[in-house]
Each structure stands twice: as C-alpha cells, then as structure tokens.
Amino acid sequence: MSHGPSATGGAAISTAAPGHAHEPYVPVFTGETKARLAALMERYPTKMASLLPALWMVQEARGWVSPEAMAEVAQELGLTAAYVKGVVTFYTMYHQHPVGKHFIQVCTTTPCHVCGAEDVVKAFLEKTGCGELGVTSPDGKYTVIEVECLGACGFATPVMVNSDFIESVTPEKVPELLKRYQ
Amino acid sequence: MGFPFKPHPRETLVLSKHFGEAEARSLDGWKARGGYRALEQALGMDPVAIQNVVKESGLRGRGGAGFPTGLKWSFMKLGDGKPHYLCCNADESEPGTFKDREIMRWTPHALIEGCAIAAHAIGAETAYIYIRGEFTEPLERMERACAEARQAGVIGRNAMGTGKRVDVWVHKGAGAYICGEETALMNSLEGKRGNPRIKPPFPAASGLFGMPTTINNVETLAAVPHILVNGGAWYKAMARPDNPKSTGTKLWSVCGNVSKPGNYEVQMGFPFKEFLYDLCGGPPRGRNFKAVIPGGSSVNIITIEEAERAVMDYEGMADVGTALGSAGCIVIDDAQSIPRQVARLARFYAHESCAQCTQCREGTAWTTRILERIVAGDGTAEDLDTLLDLAENMTGKTICVLSDSCAAPVVSGLQKFRHEFEALITRKTVHAVPTIVS
Numbered sequence: 206m207s208h209g210p211s212a213t214g215g216a217a218i219s220t221a222a223p224g225h226a227h228e229p230y231v232p233v234f235t236g237e238t239k240a241r242l243a244a245l246m247e248r249y250p251t252k253m254a255s256l257l258p259a260l261w262m263v264q265e266a267r268g269w270v271s272p273e274a275m276a277e278v279a280q281e282l283g284l285t286a287a288y289v290k291g292v293v294t295f296y297t298m299y300h301q302h303p304v305g306k307h308f309i310q311v312c313t314t315t316p317c318h319v320c321g322a323e324d325v326v327k328a329f330l331e332k333t334g335c336g337e338l339g340v341t342s343p344d345g346k347y348t349v350i351e352v353e354c355l356g357a358c359g360f361a362t363p364v365m366v367n368s369d370f371i372e373s374v375t376p377e378k379v380p381e382l383l384k385r386y387q
Numbered sequence: 388m389g390f391p392f393k394p395h396p397r398e399t400l401v402l403s404k405h406f407g408e409a410e411a412r413s414l415d416g417w418k419a420r421g422g423y424r425a426l427e428q429a430l431g432m433d434p435v436a437i438q439n440v441v442k443e444s445g446l447r448g449r450g451g452a453g454f455p456t457g458l459k460w461s462f463m464k465l466g467d468g469k470p471h472y473l474c475c476n477a478d479e480s481e482p483g484t485f486k487d488r489e490i491m492r493w494t495p496h497a498l499i500e501g502c503a504i505a506a507h508a509i510g511a512e513t514a515y516i517y518i519r520g521e522f523t524e525p526l527e528r529m530e531r532a533c534a535e536a537r538q539a540g541v542i543g544r545n546a547m548g549t550g551k552r553v554d555v556w557v558h559k560g561a562g563a564y565i566c567g568e569e570t571a572l573m574n575s576l577e578g579k580r581g582n583p584r585i586k587p588p589f590p591a592a593s594g595l596f597g598m599p600t601t602i603n604n605v606e607t608l609a610a611v612p613h614i615l616v617n618g619g620a621w622y623k624a625m626a627r628p629d630n631p632k633s634t635g636t637k638l639w640s641v642c643g644n645v646s647k648p649g650n651y652e653v654q655m656g657f658p659f660k661e662f663l664y665d666l667c668g669g670p671p672r673g674r675n676f677k678a679v680i681p682g683g684s685s686v687n688i689i690t691i692e693e694a695e696r697a698v699m700d701y702e703g704m705a706d707v708g709t710a711l712g713s714a715g716c717i718v719i720d721d722a723q724s725i726p727r728q729v730a731r732l733a734r735f736y737a738h739e740s741c742a743q744c745t746q747c748r749e750g751t752a753w754t755t756r757i758l759e760r761i762v763a764g765d766g767t768a769e770d771l772d773t774l775l776d777l778a779e780n781m782t783g784k785t786i787c788v789l790s791d792s793c794a795a796p797v798v799s800g801l802q803k804f805r806h807e808f809e810a811l812i813t814r815k816t817v818h819a820v821p822t823i824v825s
Contacts, residue, residue, distance in 0.1 A: 314482045
C-alpha cells in the first residue's frame with residue numbers, strides 16, 4: 206500500500222538486485238513445502254482458493270514473487286501464469302521485485318497523520334540511508350514505504366518491519382529500533 | 388476497557404473482559420473462563436432456535452452496516468442440499484478501527500466459538516476467518532487457537548463429540564482495504580482479484596464459491612456465545628430505555644488527538660460527551676477537541692459541538708448526521724487543519740479504489756488532486772464547487788460504497804469547516820501543528 210515511488214514498481218528497486226534474472230530458477234514447491242500446499246488445498250473446494258496462501262509461501266521462501274515463481278504457482282494450481290500475475294498485482298503485500306533485507310512500512314493514514322506520522326517517515330528515510338520512499342538503501346539493508354492504515358490507530362505510529370508489528374513509534378525511537386534490524 | 392489502560396468503572400466488559408490476560412488465549416484458559424459452554428449448548432439446538440435467540444437479542448452487525456444478525460442468518464435456506472459457508476470478516480482496515488485486532492489477539496477462542504455457533508445456525512460445515520495480511524500477531528494467535536481447538540475435537544469432523552462437522556480455517560489476506568467489502572472478500576478468498584461483485588445476487592443466495600454464504604464481522608461473532616449463554620433478553624436490556632433498536636455492548640476504538648487512545652466497551656446509548664472527556668481523558672494538554680469522525684473514516688465528520696450532544700448507538704449517531712459505522716472514533720483537535728486531514732483521507736481512498744467503476748477510480752483520484760492542491764496553497768475559488776460536484780457523482784453510483792466513503796468526509800468537511808478551505812484558497816494561514824504534545 207505504498208505511495209510515491211512504488212515499492213513494487215520502482216525502477217530503483219529492480220536495479221537493487223542484480224543477477225536475479227540470470228540465475229536458474231529453483232522451484233519452491235518441493236518436499237515439505239509441496240506437502241504443506243497439498244494439505245492447504247484440502248481446506249477449499251477449489252484449487253484456485255489456495256492461490257493467496259501459495260503466493261505467501263513463495264514470498265516466505267524467496268522474499269519476493271518472481272515471474273518464474275508465478276509460473277510455478279500457476280502450474281501447481283492449474284491456472285495460467287497471466288492469471289496469477291493478475292492476482293499478484295492486485296495486492297500490495299506481494300513484492301514483485303526484491304526489496305531490502307528489512308522491509309519497513311510506516312502507517313501514515315489520517316489517525317496516524319494527526320499524531321505526526323510524517324515525522325516518523327522522515328526519520329526512517331534519514332536513518333536508513335534510503336532517502337526516498339520505495340528505494341532500497343545502498344547497503345541493501347532497508348526499504349521504507351508509507352502504508353495505508355495498519356489497523357492499530359490508537360497506538361500511533363504503528364510500523365511493520367518485515368513481519369514484526371511495532372506500536373507507538375516516534376521519530377526519537379527510530380535509531381534504537383533500527384539497531385534491532387541490522 | 389480502554390485497553391491497554393485499566394478499565395473505566397463505567398465500561399461494561401463483555402467482549403473485552405479478558406483483554407490483557409495471556410491465559411485466556413489457550414483452550415484450557417478459555418474453558419476455565421466459561422468458554423465453549425455456548426457451543427456445546429448450540430450444537431444441541433435446532434439452527435432456527437439459535438437464529439431466534441440472536442434475533443431476540445437485537446444484535447446488529449458490528450462491521451459498519453448494522454444489519455440485524457439473526458435476520459441475516461435466517462436468509463440462509465436450510466436443507467437446500469447445497470454446501471453453506473460462513474465467512475468471518477477480519478480484514479479490519481477501516482481507518483480508526485482496531486477492535487477486532489484485540490479480540491483476536493486476546494480472545495481467539497471467543498471468535499472460534501462464535502464462528503462455530505454461527506456456522507451451525509446457518510447450516511454450514513465450514514467457516515473461513517479472513518484476516519488482513521498485516522495482522523501478523525492476530526493471524527498467529529488465531530492459527531494456533533484453531534489448531535488447538537481442532538486437536539481437542541472442539542471443532543472438526545465431530546465437533547465436541549456431537550457428530551456435527553464444523554471446520555474453522557484462517558485465511559490470510561495480502562493487503563487491500565477493499566477486501567473488507569463482503570463480496571470482494573469472497574472473491575479474494577476464492578483466489579481472485581478483490582473486486583466487489585454486483586448485488587444481487589446477495590451472498591445468502593450466491594456467495595463464496597457460488598454457494599449460500601453468510602458473512603459477519605469479528606465483533607458480531609464474538610458476541611454470539613455470550614448471547615447464547617445469557618439469553619437474548621439479557622443482551623437486549625443493554626440499551627437506552629427509549630431506543631430498543633440498538634442493543635448490547637459496543638467496542639469503540641478511540642484514536643487521534645486524545646489523551647487515552649484505546650478500545651472502550653460501553654453499552655449502547657452511552658453519552659458521547661462523557662465518553663470523550665471522562666473515559667478517554669479529553670484532548671491532549673493545552674488543546675481542545677475540534678472534530679470527530681465517530682464510525683471509521685467512511686462516515687461524516689461532525690463538529691465537537693455535535694459530538695457532545697450525541698448518543699452512542701446507531702440511531703444516536705444518525706441523529707447528528709453521521710453513523711456509528713465500525714465505531715472507529717478518530718478525534719481531531721484544534722491544532723489540526725481539516726482540509727489537510729480530508730486530503731489525507733481522500734488519498735487513502737484513491738489508493739484503495741479497486742478501479743472497477745469509473746466514478747470511483749477517477750473520482751477518488753481527482754478529489755485527492757484538488758484537495759492536495761488546495762492544501763499546498765494553489766487552490767482556486769471554483770475548486771470547492773468542483774469537489775462537491777465530484778462527490779455528487781461518486782455517491783450511490785458504484786458497485787460498492789468505497790466511492791461514497793471518499794465523498795463523505797469531503798462533503799461533511801466542507802459543510803462544517805468551509806472557512807478553513809476558503810482560508811487556504813485566499814492564502815490565509817490555517818494553524819496546523821504537525822506534532823502532538825503528549
């Protein structure tokens with residue numbers, strides 16, 4: 206749910222991960238992962254319903270959802286790669302390009318906005334060295350985006366770092382917080 | 388409870404009674420607190436009898452629409468030979484709202500129990516809890532609780548040894564506000580883009596996987612076990628004497644410029660003024676309240692004067708020209724600029740529009756652009772009329788109400804705080820302090 210230079214479409218991000226396109230693709234759904242997917246599919250009357258969970262499994266394993274991974278998911282679920290891409294692009298949480306080692310999402314929607322979320326964003330951009338939203342820091346460690354309402358409005362400003370959910374972040378707390386994510 | 392603060396004596400703790408108690412999260416801990424007695428009772432009841440208890444209670448949907456829950460359940464045609472489904476809407480994404488999150492974090496079994504009872508009441512064997520992808524902790528808590536309940540035979544093929552099958556599964560969303568719209572949620576669960584569907588057909592006729600489906604909010608379902616155990620009359624009694632249409636307790640998420648943000652559980656009919664100043668501690672020091680968005684960002688903005696005479700139930704909020712909605716209460720103080728906040732809200736809707744309908748796709752984007760231009764000091768005298776014209780074309784003309792929701796703060800903001808917009812256009816300064824004094 207990013208604004209400005211998009212986390213999923215920004216040119217700066219695609220250049221941040223050189224070499225990916227040239228490495229041979231290693232399938233995600235083998236062994237235990239394949240068995241997990243098979244078990245998951247039993248929860249639903251259609252194969253297609255396992256698409257979002259399958260894409261999550263890909264992102265957990267690889268950090269992003271590559272075109273090759275979309276093709277693999279399509280094959281597993283009996284869908285076309287184009288269909289899978291159509292779904293991936295609808296949702297903001299699937300990364301269509303590699304992102305920094307630590308993906309930082311700062312909520313800036315109205316309830317946080319009135320409590321000064323913009324200053325939290327500024328602090329993250331400055332302290333991570335990212336400089337701009339959606340751009341990965343030169344050391345590859347951080348990507349910072351603004352995110353729409355994280356649903357923890359009473360604890361402004363909530364921030365997600367990877368899958369960690371951190372409440373009540375203020376600009377002053379940013380340097381200390383970043384020490385935990387090196 | 389005003390959670391995470393200590394409960395205020397004037398709160399009525401039903402859903403939030405065990406917030407903050409880590410033990411309540413486990414199956415044993417939940418059972419020790421009276422958990423799953425309601426499910427046991429329900430599984431021995433005829434589905435229609437359960438529907439009737441819920442009808443009698445007066446429980447209405449807590450997701451925003453306020454539709455009577457028992458009535459919704461009765462739309463499901465029992466014994467039609469088709470698989471029925473229950474969806475639990477845990478996509479809580481409405482700005483200002485963070486109550487379902489606490490229910491799932493602290494009392495996951497309350498939700499599972501509510502889901503299982505509701506599933507039985509509508510003739511469904513499967514319930515899916517659709518949780519937004521950003522809610523990593525609630526997801527983990529719910530997954531763990533489901534696994535525990537399944538392993539103990541509370542849910543599953545032979546729920547509580549009754550021979551009835553009730554499965555409850557957690558499904559993780561992937562970042563899209565629109566998936567909180569009921570038919571968009573169903574599309575998303577089916578593995579599709581989260582575009583809302585044209586209604587009719589309504590979900591009770593053709594919902595998830597094209598089958599009869601009921602969809603309820605987390606808080607609605609979590610209230611059901613209490614109603615079953617204590618009776619419909621008990622729930623119904625929690626209301627204003629002169630308004631039987633809003634019953635029970637309601638969790639209010641309070642955020643923004645307020646001394647004690649958090650979740651408060653009060654009975655329907657509570658006076659809003661006392662709520663804001665006594666329970667929530669009033670405005671931050673040195674400030675005054677200016678405006679309130681009481682029901683999540685999609686409802687009309689009201690002035691503090693209007694809020695102070697409002698009563699906290701569905702009808703009471705309608706009486707002051709707004710809505711109870713999801714009870715995500717955003718409080719705005721006199722250091723904030725209303726145009727700036729309305730512009731930020733419009734940006735939210737523009738970002739979250741699924742882009743199916745032209746009025747919404749273009750309308751939310753144009754509205755944002757005009758508002759941001761005004762805030763930047765480049766507005767023109769015609770802009771305000773253009774905004775109202777746009778809003779008119781965005782209301783009641785689309786598949787779902789996202790577009791209407793974008794128009795609501797614009798129209799109400801302009802009605803009540805027009806002078807602030809005009810001041811920006813004529814380049815007078817509107818005081819706006821970006822940081823808050825705590």
